[in-house]
Amino acid sequence: MHGLAFTFRQDAPIPLEVDGRCAPGELLALVGPSGSGKTTILRSIAGLYRPASGRVAINGEVWQDTASRTFVRTWQRRVGLVPQNYALFPHMTARANVAASLGDLPTSRRASRATELLSLVNLEGLEDRRPAELSGGQQQRVAVARALARDPKVLLLDEPFSAVDKGTRSRLYQELAGIRSRLLMPIVLVTHDLDEALMLADNMCLLQRGRILQHGKPLDLLHRPATVEAARLVGQRNIFPARVVGHDAARGLTRLDWRERPLDVAHQPQWAPGTDVAWLIPSSKIVLHAPKEPPREDSDNLVAGTVASHVVLGSTTITTIAFDGRETRTLQIDVPTLAAERNRLGVGQRVSLSLLASAIHLMPAARPRSPAP
Secondary structure (H helix, E strand, O other), X not given: OOOEEEEEEEOOOOOEEXXXXXXXXXXXXXXXXXXXXXXHHHXXXXXXXXXXXXXXXXXOEEEEEOOOOEEOOHHHOOEEEEXXXXXXXXXXXXXXXXXXXXXXXXXXXHHHHHHHHHHHOOOOOXXXXXXXXXXXXXXXXXHHHHHHOOOOOEXXXXXXXXXXXHHHHHHHHXXXXXXXXXXXXXXXXXXXXXXXXXXXXXXXXXXXXXXXXXXXXXXXXXXXXXXXXXXXXXXXXXXXXXXEEEEEOOOOEEEEEEOXXXXXXXXXXXXXXXXXXXXXXXXXXXXXXXXXXXXXXXXXXXXXXXXXXXXXXXXXXXXXXXXXXXXXXXXXXXXXXXHHHHOOOOOOOEEEEEEOHHHOXXXXXXXXXXXXX
């Protein structure tokens, strides 16, 4: 198989239950909160950490296989690793930092090759500066050039954008995309930033407590999470319990009983009538009807409620709605601040909403949380 394949299993000290693949030219993002095992997986691929059970192969070459007692040490693996703190030598120039990783080349070729790699990451003219004379973004690019100096078979990036400001981060995203187009190798990115993964990744592993909750295309995980746990990790806020009542294939609908309120969703016949489910709707798929413009009678899932909270965050206003009826959970919507001001949206105001049936996603019912010890 071409590309990277890895499997890790252990119960302690850091639980791991992961299987992943990354094709040449693909960027795989490992996403999850602190302590979810992201960096441990990256270190295991690099050979810096040795889990109890595991297998790592790149383009058919086995770097680790506990079943056959195979373990290739880190310095023998063709891995390019960019750590979170960049780990540059402070007393050496950018060129010298990169040249230090070019031990396979004759000494006479190292400086020119280091210059070529710095040019690849757009650092022409800065080759003789030391890390303290470079910005955070420039230091990160030196670290990438140094990682590429080993002519790696896989590039591993550990939170590489966390130490730079928002504007620099945006430029680095574009540069990484440009570098990717010239490097036909698997790239594994560790990040806790979902937006970063959505922007950069071809595929994403969603991690929690050392295990993969879901793997797939980033937008699929965002809009169609497999479980309530996965939905919460990708930031979905509007999650409610319901029960499947039946299906209307002719109309392309599935009917739910939502706290004694009927709710129509896009036809999802895999859920048998009587099944308890959880449903979610992205805030972008909720229609807030203006007070002076009554909704049409055929509007999708028309519901009413009261504004419970209203927080202005620049150009966006986060509004929480308390529903009429038995549903005690609130709904959160992001409203453009200009629209909120135009409609004089405020706490205590009555509102009507439409929940678009085509955007409602069903998942298995949430498991009860274990009581605290």
